[in-house]
Amino acid sequence: MKEKLQRIQEEAAKRIQESDSLEKLNDVRVAFLGKKGELTAVLKGMKEVAAEDRPKVGQWVNETRAQIEKHLEDTRVKLEAAVMEERLKAEVIDVTLPAKKMEIGHRHPNTIALEEVERIFIGMGYEVVEGPEVEYMDYNFTKLNIPEGHPARDEQDTFFIDDKICLRSQTSPVQARTMEKGELPIRMIAPGRVFRSDEVDATHSPSFHQIEGLVIDKHITFADLKGTLEEFAKELFGPETKTKFRPHHFPFTEPSAEVDVSCFKCGGKGCRFCKGSGWIEILGCGMVHPHVLEMCGIDPEEYTGFAFGVGLERIALLKYEIDDMRLLYENDTRFLKQF
Ligand SMILES: [Zn+2]
Helix, strand or coil, rough: CCCHHHHHHHHHHHHHCCCCCCHHHHHHHHHHCCCCCCHHHHHHHHHHHCCCHHHHHHHHHHHHHHHHHHHHHHHHHHHHHHHHHHHHHHCCCCCCCCCCCCCCCCCHHHHHHHHHHHHHHHHHHCCCCCCCCCEEHHHHHHHCCCCCCCCCHHHHHCCECCEEEEEECCCHHHHHHHHCCCCCEEEEEEEEEEECCCCCCCCCCEEEEEEEEEEEEEEHHHHHHHHHHHHHHHHHCCCCEEEEEEEEEECCCEEEEEEEEEEECCCCCCCCCCCCCCCCEEEEEEEEEHHHHHCCCCCCCCCCEEEEEHHHHHHHHHCCCCHHHHHHCCCHHHHHHCC
16 A cells, blocks of 8 residues: 555656646646545545554555645746746836837817917907707708708708708808897807818818807997908908908898908919919808898897808918818828928
8 A cells, every 4th residue: 555655656746747837737636636536546445444554544645645735836836936937027128118209299270270260259259159060950051041942052062960950061050049049249259160062172171160250239230340350350360451341142141241351471462372363262241131130039120240251271271371271181290290
């Protein structure tokens, strides 16, 4: 019996020594000490040992078990240390490597132009109002005097969610929403993203930005509109800037005008930038149509007002002399860094 135990112990020691991973070591434990292991089999065979020999044999078995367990435990500790060392080697951080450079961004030319426009109008007592980009057609068209079947709906072909909701084709619906609240007087600008189903080219994009302006109060006249926009143009393009109002038609204003500013490159003499005319078109405006006031619950006998709309990209392109609108959306940092 003693020889058998000796053989088991030697066999176990050999296999423990051969184990080069924790998994293999565990296999050895199961093979010798597990429920069906070799040493356990010896214990089960104790009933065949003569009764007077049993305590002695039992002691041998226990000693063998203790030795195998100690050997297993020592090897486990060694293997774990080796695994840890491997990991430390693999995960070492080389503190002498140069760090990744943090790129700090800055404001987009559109944002810079918008903040400039907002600064000018806030200085004149306007508040900045925002409205939804997904809009009821009622607000986008009908309440702005563009009933169903009106040709202006075709000019502003946009993207439709269903037969009642579209992506707004202009920021003007914010006018109707503000007027409906009935808090008068109103002096606001509404900047935001608008949508048209336009092909992308140097001056068109299916998504761009407008800044809408609206003033409603008692005794507001066309002279107030002219004075306001003249002040705006001077602030934006320089104190020498002149403005010119050309009669135009918009469904939601009457009378309506398009506004040109004197070319800030040549001072009005005519150059390549203004295509020789000396003038640059910047926005559309007019006195709010009495029917629009009525539809929004304001008495046109008591209140009058003016509205204007300017393309934000147009301002950015003019101000920074950019000749292609697509540059504003391509997010090429070599371009954007210049502003
Ligand atoms: Zn010019």
